[in-house]
Amino acid sequence: MAPSWSAPTLEPSSALDRPPTIQAHGFYFKMGNLKAITFDLWDTLVIDDSDESKRKQLGLRSKFDERRHLLWEALNTVNTIDPETVQLAYNVGDAAFNKVWKEHHITWPIKERLQIILKGLGRELPEDAFDAVVRAHEQMEVEIPPDAMPGAAPVLERLAKRYKLCIVSDAIVSPGTCLRRVLENHGLAKPFSGFAFSDEVGHSKPHRSMFDSASNQLGVNIDEMLHIGDRDHNDVKGPQQLGMKAILFTASRDVDKDSTTADAICDSFDELEAAIDQLDA
Template sequence: MTISLITFDLDNTLWDSEPALIRADQAQREWLLQHRPGTIEHHDQSSLWEFKKDLWKRHPQLSHHVSQLRIQTLYELQRVAGYSEEEAQRGAEQAFKVFLEQRQAVELYPEALEVLAVLASRYRLGALTNGNADIYKTEAARFFDFAFLAEDVGASKPAPDMFLAALKHCDLKANNTIHIGDSPEHDIQGAQAVGMYTVWMNPAQQAWPGGESPHRVITNLRELPEAIASIAAS
């Protein structure tokens, strides 16, 4: 067996997503308060969540399109507030642009670039994410051969579509590939279901929730080259 491809989840695997998401939500809110008054002021976290859940039920076709889902939410918030279709559409796109700028301003884990440089010298690297993070907007861009979003393939992990798209793109079999991610369900179970080897990124040292165990577990990216080497050797 030869390991040729390493695929990565992004959020909470190569960086902590929470700081960027908090900044992005705040920037979006400030834009709405300034440019679309009446849209967001009366919503607290609970009522906004209910608004989003209702929207998700009415637009199930957007379940794997997180960017379009957010734009639709922004659009409908403005329409409910009395803005015209044109104003709401323009405002949704502009508010989302503000959100995405901060969303992409992630801070890689301190050891990430060093580890990725080592791995990229030995394997092809790919990114597989359910979100709208863009590896090519980060300092790690130069190490990655490709990136797929759930929006690209029309299905989110743990569905097999994204994993299979990576294998097809590289013309490889599943047992030539190792997937690294933080989610037991989306990353580990999803990748193993198509026959990939897996490494669970578990910095909080949580207990495995059950089901087929990952092939290796790491708590820091510095442990990853050794974990990959041990899988290949076995």
């Protein structure tokens, strides 16, 4: 099992043992092989579904139920339809999405998913009504956002002084444009020089094109990047097959912890910099 980092490592015993550094603008930059770090978003920078408790406190439906209600309400306004019929069609659409996502590494944008559901129902919506349903889906996690991962902001700011940073994340319902806003509203977007979201790239992790996008945006080779994320298949094995190193991040999701092939495991942002230093030594 990969090592788990819980405390900063000791300084090397002599100058001969210490990796070479250069000083610039008051900061020390270590001259290792690593030039860039890519981050997953969900359960790495932002805690997935942590917005559900906020919705409940506000007396709102869960996201799952609200999405189905939005489509039913729009359809029912045009022509009466049972909620159960819409729910069934939506569930079938979700199943099709998940199959394509898992087997072909493609995440249909929510607009396309809703079009598929409407086709299955044999129904249409006026353009303005359909666009309103799409926007409500896309904006849901912006209007009531999930929580940022504790400790992320200061660590990202420090890492950005040493490495180029890029988001590499699947976009399941909220598109990349809205996920950027979630990061901006949490003060987490500024350290990043690039963003590779699956709805914009055309494939999802672990497809190579996601990491190619990051590599091209940052101007580095793939093997000069390290990836950090919570899923062993997408965030560890995928990058490793491309010649990258990978850290499994388990602060809010640790399902893969006992079986991962990660080069390191971190349980919080407090452990991350020490682990990166070890891997870039």
